Structures are given as structure tokens and as C-alpha cells.
Amino acid sequence: MNRVINVARMQLINKWIFLGIPAIIMAGAFLVTLAIWAMIPDTGAAKYAGSGQAVMWYFMALGIQSLTLTFPFSQAMSVSRRTFYLGTVGLFAVVALAISVLYYGLGLIETATGGWGMNGQMYALGWIAAEAGIVQILFYFISMVTLFMIGFWFATVYKRWQATGMLVASIGTAAALLGLVALIMWQGWGPQVGQWFAAQTPLTVAGWAALFCTVLAAGSYLTLRRATP
Amino acid sequence: MNRPTHAKAAAPAIELRDVSKEYKDVRALDGVSLSLAGNRIYGLLGRNGAGKTTLMSVLTGQGFHSSGEVAVLGGNPYENDRVLSRICFIRESQKYPEDFTPLQAFRAAALFFEHWNADYALQLAKEFQLPLKRRIKKLSRGQLSAVGVVIGLASRAEVTFFDEPYLGLDAVARQIFYDRLLEDFAAHPRTIILSSHLIDEVANLLEHVILIDRGRIVLDDDAESIRGSAVTVAGAASKVEPFVAGRTVLHRETLGSLASVTVEAVLTDAERRQAADLGLEIAPVSLQQLVVRKTLAAAEEDSATAAATVMEVSR
Numbered sequence: 001m002n003r004v005i006n007v008a009r010m011q012l013i014n015k016w017i018f019l020g021i022p023a024i025i026m027a028g029a030f031l032v033t034l035a036i037w038a039m040i041p042d043t044g045a046a047k048y049a050g051s052g053q054a055v056m057w058y059f060m061a062l063g064i065q066s067l068t069l070t071f072p073f074s075q076a077m078s079v080s081r082r083t084f085y086l087g088t089v090g091l092f093a094v095v096a097l098a099i100s101v102l103y104y105g106l107g108l109i110e111t112a113t114g115g116w117g118m119n120g121q122m123y124a125l126g127w128i129a130a131e132a133g134i135v136q137i138l139f140y141f142i143s144m145v146t147l148f149m150i151g152f153w154f155a156t157v158y159k160r161w162q163a164t165g166m167l168v169a170s171i172g173t174a175a176a177l178l179g180l181v182a183l184i185m186w187q188g189w190g191p192q193v194g195q196w197f198a199a200q201t202p203l204t205v206a207g208w209a210a211l212f213c214t215v216l217a218a219g220s221y222l223t224l225r226r227a228t229p
Numbered sequence: 230m231n232r233p234t235h236a237k238a239a240a241p242a243i244e245l246r247d248v249s250k251e252y253k254d255v256r257a258l259d260g261v262s263l264s265l266a267g268n269r270i271y272g273l274l275g276r277n278g279a280g281k282t283t284l285m286s287v288l289t290g291q292g293f294h295s296s297g298e299v300a301v302l303g304g305n306p307y308e309n310d311r312v313l314s315r316i317c318f319i320r321e322s323q324k325y326p327e328d329f330t331p332l333q334a335f336r337a338a339a340l341f342f343e344h345w346n347a348d349y350a351l352q353l354a355k356e357f358q359l360p361l362k363r364r365i366k367k368l369s370r371g372q373l374s375a376v377g378v379v380i381g382l383a384s385r386a387e388v389t390f391f392d393e394p395y396l397g398l399d400a401v402a403r404q405i406f407y408d409r410l411l412e413d414f415a416a417h418p419r420t421i422i423l424s425s426h427l428i429d430e431v432a433n434l435l436e437h438v439i440l441i442d443r444g445r446i447v448l449d450d451d452a453e454s455i456r457g458s459a460v461t462v463a464g465a466a467s468k469v470e471p472f473v474a475g476r477t478v479l480h481r482e483t484l485g486s487l488a489s490v491t492v493e494a495v496l497t498d499a500e501r502r503q504a505a506d507l508g509l510e511i512a513p514v515s516l517q518q519l520v521v522r523k524t525l526a527a528a529e530e531d532s533a534t535a536a537a538t539v540m541e542v543s544r
Contacts, residue, residue: 003310006340013333014326065327072324073334075291077341078313078386225308228292229324 007079007087008094011066018062018095022055026099029054030122037118047120052106055099059144062092063151067159072229081224089217092148100140104133128202139202142209149216156223240303242267242388242420243288248297250283250444257283258294259444265437267388267420270410272435272452274428274520280444281424282321285390288422289318301388314343317386319377321393325365331376332361335383342384349413350383356405370397378406382413388420395427407434428517440520447527452516459519460496463489464509472509479522491522 012018029051037047066088074084107124115121128136157165184193200208243265250258257280265271273281286292287299290306290313299305304312325334331354339345354361357375360368365376378394395403411434414421425431438455440448448455459479462469466488473490480491491514496504504511514522 003314003341009340010337013336014328016328069324069326073326073329073337075289076317076319076323076380077337078289078316078318079341080290080308080310080313082308083310226293228286229320 003079003083004087004090007074007084008091010074010077011070011088011091017065018091022058022062022095022099025055025058026102033120033122034116034118037116037120042118044119046115047118048125049120049122052103052122052125056144056147059092059096059148060151063148063153064155066092067152067155067224071159071224071227075229081227082221085221085224089149089152093145096141096144096148097137099144100137103140104137107136131202135203135206139206142206142213146209146213146216149213149220153216153220153223156220156227160223160227240300241265242302243422244298244300245288246298248287248294248299250280250287250292250294256444258287261297261441261444261446263439263446263449265420268418269436270414270421270423270434271437271439272428272431273422273424273439273441274426275424275441276426276524279441281441282392283444284441285318285392285422285424286320289313289316289390291318291320314341315387316390317342317381317384317388318390319381319392319394321374321377321396323373323377325376327366329365330362331359331365331368331379334365334376334380338380338384342386344385344417346383346385350379353379353382353409356409357402371399371402372397374398375402382409385413385417385419389422391421391423393424393426395425395430403430407431410434428520429515432516435516438516438520440523442524442527443531445527447523448520455519456513456516457495459491459493459514459522461489461491461512461514462504462509463487463512464507468507468509472504472507479519479526491518 033049033051037049040047070088071084079087103123106122107129110116110120110122110124111129128139131139154166154169157169161168184190241264243263245261245263248258248261249256259280261280261284273284275281283292287294288301288306290308293307299307302312302315306312306316329337335347335350335354338350339347351361354375357372357379359372359375359379365373368376374394374396375398378391378398381389381391381394394406398406407430410421410423423431423434432452435452438448438450438452439446450458461480462473464487466483466486469488469490473492477493478490479493482489496511501511
């Protein structure tokens with residue numbers, strides 16, 4: 001257990017990667033969005049911005065970085081792959097949880113200040129903001145963990161099978177998605193699929209994402225178990 | 230957790246039984262069996278690509294073997310934190326996290342190596358003139374090696390591997406490494422495995438030599454007994470040849486009527502006197518020469534076997 005925590009501490013020795021850069025992205029996206037809103041003439045209609053997502057996408061890169069840059073070094077530090085995995089994913093989960101709570105808080109402030117005084121919606125997006133606080137936090141949290149695990153899994157595939165593995169994994173994923181779309185079109189399931197998507201709530205989306213995430217987490221671990229530095 | 234020390238001493242530090250490792254078309258390790266008691270400085274010698282790094286990777290759970298059994302400090306090192314926490318292995322091509330400085334690498338090492346000595350690390354870094362706050366990716370090859378050497382020494386791990394630690398280090402830095410290694414080993418005895426192909430340079434450090442060639446252990450013996458295990462006999466060919474007859478010849482050079490033959494033999498005093506009477510010169514063989522001769526002899530034997538096989542097949 002102690003070594004697992006030490007892996008998290010090792011990932012934090014360079015504070016920029018896990019803390020500094022996300023903080024800058026969040027502050028930057030926030031300020032730029034406010035500036036843009038201020039420039040848009042007020043028509044009375046709500047102003048939407050997806051800039052709140054910016055930091056979530058960074059987490060995909062973070063998943064890749066924390067593996068490719070730190071895994072070979074962790075091996076030299078005599079850390080087992082299991083310990084490295086638990087420490088890295090655990091640290092990430094804590095960071096994601098903190099950001100989720102922060103987003104929820106920012107959403108509350110956004111609502112209370114009438115969209116930062118400009119009728120804007122950046123954090124309290126209509127679809128999510130109507131849900132209970134805990135559901136909102138869960139939704140953000142699972143979205144970020146999923147993005148991180150996607151990055152992490154691709155990085156483990158790369159680490160183990162290099163470019164060939166990446167190519168096979170990317171083409172395989174694309175082919176599977178394409179096949180699924182083709183199947184839906186061919187079977188004329190379009191309307192039902194549309195209805196199904198429309199019926200999803202943040203909670204059910206979080207549930208599906210959590211399921212997907214668990215598969216990725218198990219897949220990454222099994223891939224990492226046989227990876228060499 | 231605090232087991233009595235004699236319990237530790239019971240198991241050999243390193244034990245391999247018939248360990249093989251196959252890559253696509255090469256056998257990087259071929260039926261390696263070794264038993265190293267520990268608390269000594271071992272030299273792992275061999276040519277580039279002989280299997281030194283592969284062997285060390287397997288011993289530290291960083292790499293995988295295809296068959297056989299591996300035990301380090303009494304347990305299989307793979308995914309075994311109890312064993313791993315007592316081992317240190319910095320690769321020759323070790324990668325460090327992006328933007329890490331040597332100082333940050335040392336701080337990380339302090340988290341994982343129980344016996345890490347931060348003051349000693351800083352003192353070593355100073356002696357190697359290592360810029361502590363420069364990013365590792367901007368360091369020269371020699372400085373990069375120095376980072377690994379410092380971590381290896383300051384970790385004071387029970388089993389420490391040095392993988393060609395001198396690459397890019399200048400003569401002065403190499404001497405500093407050899408001196409510090411001996412000093413620190415004397416003060417904190419532990420098992421050191423030093424892989425090298427600069428054999429003459431490290432010969433004096435080594436207490437035990439393991440020679441690996443194309444994945445096979447060619448030699449595994451005390452450095453002392455190896456040094457005395459071969460001699461070069463030089464003189465008139467007509468006198469040299471009868472003298473070496475029946476002995477294992479490692480190398481033979483002739484120039485006109487003169488011959489110089491290296492044989493695997495421990496000469497008795499009587500034999501030495503006999504050689505002197507015949508006008509033959511007996512010279513000791515350096516570890517490096519011996520290793521070169523042994524490796525080449527093993528290769529010759531191999532090609533002879535291969536040729537025999539080919540003949541068998543063609544028949």
C-alpha cells in the first residue's frame with residue numbers, strides 16, 4: 001500500500017503534468033470564454049460554451065503521458081507493474097474527483113450569478129444541471145476517468161506492441177465502430193437507436209461509461225502485466 | 230518484517246535454473262543455470278548482444294523468460310514487491326520521465342529504495358560534476374550514465390545491477406565510479422553485478438566472473454582461480470608443441486619457427502622448471518585475453534558442431 005502511494009507521489013514530483021497544466025487549461029478556458037461572451041452582443045438568449053470540456057480532453061493525453069513517460073522509470077525504481085498501475089490510476093481518480101466537485105461548484109456559482117452576469121452556460125449545462133448534485137459529480141468523474149483510461153490503454157498497447165499494436169488497435173476500433181453503424185443502417189434500426197440515445201440521462205450515460213471504463217481498466221492492466229520497459 | 234539476518238543468508242542471492250529466452254529468431258538466453266551466493270562483486274562479461282542485459286532484465290522482473298526458473302533473494306522477482314524493493318537495476322538505456330532533473334530522479338529513488346542515502350547521492354553527483362537541475366534529456370551520454378551510477382550506488386540495494394555503467398564517462402569519472410564502488414561495497418557489503426565489456430578496466434574489482442556468449446554461460450568461476458587458469462607458452466615451435474600437447478589450447482600464434490600458445494592449465498613448479506630448461510617463456514594471461522580466447526573458442530566449437538550437423542544432414 002505504501003508503495004502504491006509512493007507511485008502517486010512519484011507522478012507528482014513534476015507538479016506540472018498532473019496539477020499545473022490542468023489548472024492552466026481550466027483557468028484559460030474559463031477566462032477566454034468570458035472574454036468571448038463579453039464581446040457577443042446581448043440578445044437575451046443564453047450563451048453556450050463547451051470550453052468546460054477542455055480539461056477533460058487533456059486527461060486523454062495525461063493517460064498516455066503517465067504511462068509512456070513514467071512506466072519505464074518506475075521499473076528502474078523496482079516498482080511492480082501492479083503497484084505502478086494502482087498508484088497511477090488511483091492518483092488520477094483523486095484528481096478527477098477533485099475536478100468534478102470543482103465543476104459542480106462552478107455550476108452552482110454560474111446559476112447563482114445568472115451565468116457570470118452574461119447569461120452564459122459553461123458548467124451548468126442544461127442537460128446535466130437539472131440533475132442532483134451527486135449525479136452531476138458522478139457524470140463528470142466518470143467522463144474524465146473514461147478519457148484517461150482510453151489514453152492509458154492506447155499507451156499500454158503501444159508500450160507492448162509498439163506502432164504495429166497502435167495501428168491494429170486504431171484500425172480495429174474504427175472498423176468495429178464502422179461495422180456497428182453499417183449494421184444499424186442496414187437493419188434500419190436508425191430510429192430506435194435515435195430514440196435510445198434521446199432516452200439516456202446523465203445517470204445512465206455515466207453507467208454505460210462506467211461499464212466501458214471497467215473493461216478498459218481491466219484491459220490496460222492485463223496488457224501492462226506483460227509490457228517491458 | 231524484520232527477519233533475522235541468517236535467514237537471508239541461507240538462500241543464494243540469485244538462482245537460475247535452465248532459463249531460456251527466445252525472441253522471434255534468436256535465443257537471447259539458452260539454458261542458463263547459475264547460483265550466486267551473494268555479498269560479492271560479480272562481473273557479467275560478454276560481447277554486445279551476448280545476453281547480458283536480457284539476463285539482468287529477467288533477474289529484475291523487467292523482462293520475461295520463456296522457460297526455466299528464476300529466484301532472487303529467495304523469490305521470483307516478477308511482480309513481487311517484496312523482492313523488487315531490495316533490488317536496483319538501472320538500464321544502460323534507462324528512460325526518465327520527461328522534464329525530470331537528476332535531483333527529481335533522486336527524490337523518486339528516495340521513495341522506493343529503503344536504504345537510499347540522499348547525502349551520499351548528492352556527494353556522488355558532485356564528484357561526477359552532474360548538473361542537478363538540468364533536464365535529464367539535455368544531459369550528455371556521460372552525464373546520463375552518471376545519473377544511473379549515482380542511483381545504483383546510493384540505493385544501497387541488497388542486489389544492485391550496473392549495466393555498462395561507464396558508457397560516455399571519461400577516464401576520471403570511470404575511476405571515481407570504480408573507487409566509490411569498492412569503498413561503498415566495503416562499508417555496506419551487498420551483491421553487485423557489474424556488466425561490462427571493458428574487461429581490463431574492471432578486472433581488479435571483480436571477485437567472481439560470469440562470461441556469457443550467445444545466451445550461454447561459458448565461464449562461471451572465482452576471479453582468482455580464473456586468473457591462474459591459463460598461461461601463454463612462447464618459444465621455439467618445436468619445443469612449445471610437445472610441451473602443450475594434451476592440454477586445452479585456447480589460442481595459437483606462430484611466426485616462422487616461433488610459437489605462442491595459450492593453454493588452459495595450472496602449471497606445477499616442476500612444469501615451470503621444465504619450461505625454463507626448454508627455454509620457453511611462460512606468461513600469465515589477463516582476464517580480458519582469457520575472456521576473448523574463451524569466447525572465440527566457444528564460437529569455434531559451435532561452428533564445428535554446426536558443420537558436423539550439416540555433414541550429418543547432407544549424408
